Amino acid sequence: MLMRRALRIMLGAAVVALVLHAADLATRDCRLAPYLYDDCMWVGIRMHLGLPAGRFLRVGVLEAVGIVLALILYFTFQYILACRKETPNASHSPPAPLPTMRTK
8 A cells, every 4th residue: 555655656756747847848948949939849849740930830839738738737636646535444334323213
């Protein structure tokens, strides 16, 4: 139980670190870019996919990257780093008393 929790915490920390690195690439100005305000992630995506250099495409790609990174963080905190309260098993807890009706 403790080992599984430690593994989940390490996995969650690794996912958060990768998301923060991707966010850093998406916001850092790249020295290799032909334009002053091109981000490193945009330059890499543009060269890989063969997209033309345009402000609208750059904004659209970075908007999509931001949404994907936010979703990854949400699902990481929701499912990997979730604090789940364990419910006791039926065998460990006493049965609930049944209501009785008294008539006089």
